Amino acid sequence: MSILIKNSKIVTQDTKRRIIEGDVYIEDDRIVEIGKISHEADFLIKNRIVIPGLINMHTHLPMTLFRGYGDDMKLEEWLTKKIWPVEAKLRKKHIASGTKLAFIEMISTGTTCCADMYFFEDEIANQAKKFGMRCFAGFSILDFDTPEMKKENLMKECEKFLRKWKNDEIVRPVVAPHSVYTCSPETLKKAGEIARKYNVFLHIHCSETRKEVYDCVKNYGVRPLQQIKKSGLLKRKTILAHCCWLTREEVNEIAKSKACVAHNPVSNMKLATGGFTPLPELLEKNAFVTLGTDGAASNNKLDMFETMKFCSLVHKQHRWDASVADAQQVFDMATTNAYRFLGIDGGVIKEGKKADLVCINVKSPNLIPCHNVISNIVYSANSMNVSDVIINGKLLMNDKKMRFDVERIYEEVEKAKEELFAQ
The missing domain is CATH 2.30.40.10 (Urease, subunit C, domain 1)
Incomplete structure (x- = not known):
């Protein structure tokens, strides 16, 4: 062509x-x-x-199915009362429908690559391959059962997933331990070992909320980033999603490690995480900083143009400084920074x-x-x-x-909605 x-x-x-x-x-x-x-x-x-093409560095693709379900709620209540009960009912067919919708939305809004983490990740990878969407597909690892499988099978199935997709050009497999509050130190260490064994990226939530930080200190005596570091995960090929509650020392550690921060300003504001990713300090230290939308359950969109504008404006307002997060810096975060970090020969x-x-x-x-x-x-x-x-x-x-049958995908999504959200 x-x-x-x-x-x-x-x-x-x-x-x-x-x-x-x-x-x-x-x-x-x-x-x-x-x-x-x-x-x-x-x-x-x-x-x-x-x-x-724009790169969305943190999302949960099938959560397009949750768009508009559970708005204007506190994070913990939103998770426990809305998201987790419905996620328990998810099946492969629902994942396929939600992922197709996500790719239609992403392509139509100028996104050419994404870093995902969710359940049934092999099906997400299959859909990425069919659509031709460049996808860093994160196999989620947690210390409890997922809608797809029992927790004791996650590590074994993760390795199988990595072997299957390791040499694909469009889909890149990723190890995705969810967070320090859903994974024990042992689980985090094992996830890191697997990522290093196969030389793949690792994707994890980090310091998204103040509660996460407080609970980590209470349970383990250290903050989330230190827990990640102690587990051997603070490396060059690690994507740290959110990072809303960082200290100056943690900013320095991230920069030195060459790990990447995936900043999700729209989702963070929508869920009122309270903290702001310390963007000026990260950029000053030449850290890798990129942009993500998070899932459509919390953002309601997968629109990187909106994300770029929100990113610039929120930091200007927060710092009382209109020169902060200028247009070129933010555009770099959505393009060049992400391409360089992921090793894609583009950008x-x-x-x-x-x-x-x-x-x-x-x-x-x-x-x-x-x-x-x-x-x-x-x-x-x-x-x-x-x-x-x-x-x-x-x-x-x-x-x-x-070039896709969009109307058919819309019909699939409506059917999935009826099956998952019927009272």
């Missing part, structure tokens, strides 16, 4: 953060040529803003790089006039402006038309 994007503003995200005008030619899974291009292609796209629009690209329709009232392209992307654009999405060189959405 070949794709030609003509007469467009190209947000290169190179080291100089250049924005150039011209054409992009894609063949198979790579960007082959950038400049003024005259030859033809299988697909032609014109007059766009072209950006690297920069350059000849030879992977063709994971998103096109934005410049003929939109909220994007006119354009004094600053990055400002327009972070502060003005929304998901409705996304017109075309390319993942691994495949055109998954062209002029807002998806």
